[in-house]
Amino acid sequence: MMARPSLDDIFAEDDEFGLLDVKPRTGRGGPSQDSGVAALLEVTAFYERHSHLPDPDALDHDEMRLGAIWDTVKLAPTDQMRAVDRLGLLGEDSAPTPHSWQDDPVDADIPDSLDDIFAEDDLDVDASLISLKHTTPSAERHVPDHRADFVPCQDFERFRERFETVQRGLEAGERQAYPVRKWSVIEPIEGDFFIRNGLLAMIAEKSEMTTRGGTRDHRLRVIFSNGTESDPLMSSFRKSLNDDKTARIVQKVGLGPLDPEWEGDRLKLSGTIYVARSQSDNPEIKSQRMILHKIGVTSQDVARRVADARNDPTFLLAPVEIVATYSLQNLSRSKVENLLHRFFAAARPAELFVTDRFGKKVFPKEWFYVLPDHVGQAVKLIEDGTLHLHRYDVESQKILPLEKTS
Structure with a gap:
């Protein structure tokens, strides 16, 4: 048996094909x-x-x-x-x-x-990319449009006897004062009494609806037993009662709506019908200033009612001029106001709106294309009890009697 060749024998053989001719790598x-x-x-x-x-x-x-x-x-x-x-x-x-x-x-x-x-x-950044637009600065966001400050009540003598009557009833136990439950929803009406911060507080007026702060709300006139008054929004008044741990709701007299004395706390229904003219610089409103008027009813001083008109969308966010006032006695203010608004409904502008500070369109419903004399005639018809026998004609701009039907 032939022995296997060693590596030396293999490398010693002739390299016929040059397989072992390898050049070393340079570098x-x-x-x-x-x-x-x-x-x-x-x-x-x-x-x-x-x-x-x-x-x-x-x-x-x-x-x-x-x-x-x-x-x-x-x-x-x-x-x-x-x-x-x-x-x-x-x-x-x-x-x-x-x-x-x-x-x-x-x-x-x-x-x-x-x-x-x-x-x-x-x-290189464009300045428009780093500057805030359409945004209210933080310092301004926390400043309310209107502060319901406490001011002296000029006609406090009208209400003094009512405060004394309620105070005597509480001291004699004829009336009870109930704590305000946390987060309870309170719907105050004119004549209601509360105890807030140790003072008796009476709701003297619940005015027409407003859209302050982007939501619909009522403005109240609250009179306190120390002879001051304030005009908070109803939502703010609720919050103040909830925040005051000593706040109380004063019980009404009587046993309920069936008791004839249940309405004993209601105020004497008196007030003022006013006709206001806008002083807005808006070109569309300014051009119609002499024929566009707001019809409202209030129990407080008219000048005080319109003092904050520039911040209230109900007044087109602008000051107003009072061009006519009419006294109201022993009639419901809200009913008279609704009656006048319905009577002149055909003269209400359909597209009148203002944009509030939140960018939301508000369509006030208290403005009409009528003259102050028209409102005066309607008030006289209300006093006579004959307004329902008349109508307001937009084309002729006159108050006309209703045609009799056979």
């Missing part, structure tokens, strides 16, 4: 010159497109691959590579490789505030 273990030049050209093209050298830690696979190649190529640059390095990427002043997102930031690069960011010279 110092780095890439060849051709591959180095090719890598440099590819990196140069990348730098011209992106303005930075490829990052070996980049999330993009192509950039990561090219960055790893570049880290190896730049360690052993050849003369041929330097000859084609037209951007000087192999020099000492070459563009630095950007930091990885995993590296800790340099303290000097961390801004102290937004002002430092926007103050950067190379950060």
Whole structure:
């Protein structure tokens, strides 16, 4: 049996095909010159497109691959590579490789505030992008349009006897004062009594609906036993009662609606019908100023009622001029007001609106294309009890009797 040849025997044989003629690799273990030049050209093209050298830690696979190649190529640059390095990427002043997102930031690069960011010279930001529009500053958002301050009640003598009667009833036990339950919904009406902050408080008037603050609400006239008064919104008055742990609701006299004395706390129904003319600078309203009027009814001084007109959408968010007033005696203010509004309904402008501070359109319902004399005639007909026998004709702008039907 023939013995197997050893390696020495194999290498000693003639190399007919030159398989063992292997030339040693030149260089110092780095890439060849051709591959180095090719890598440099590819990196140069990348730098011209992106303005930075490829990052070996980049999330993009192509950039990561090219960055790893570049880290190896730049360690052993050849003369041929330097000859084609037209951007000087192999020099000492070459563009630095950007930091990885995993590296800790340099303290000097961390801004102290937004002002430092926007103050950067190379950060060209349009001013419209960093300035607030259609937004109320924080300081102004917390300032109410109208403050229901406490002022002396000029006609307190009208109510003094009622306060004394309620006070005597409480002291004698004829009336009870019940605590206000937390978050209870209170619907005060004219003549109701409450105890707030240790004072008796009477609801003297519940005026027409307003849209202050974007929601519909009533304005109250509240008179206190110390001779002062205030005009809060009904929602604000409810909140003040809920916030006051000593607040009380004073019981009405009688046993209920069937008791003839149940209405004993109601105020004498008196007040003033007023006709107001807008002083708005709105061109559309200004052009109709002499024929567009607001019809309202109030129990308080008319000047006080319209004092805050510029902040109330009911008054078209503008001051008003009182052009006529008519006394009202022993008649329901709300019923008279509703009656007048229905009577002149055909003369109500359909598209009259104002935009409140929240950007919401408000359509006041108390304004009409009528003259003060028309309102005076209607008031006289109410006193005579014959308003229902008449109608307001828009075309002729006259109050005419209803035609009799056979």
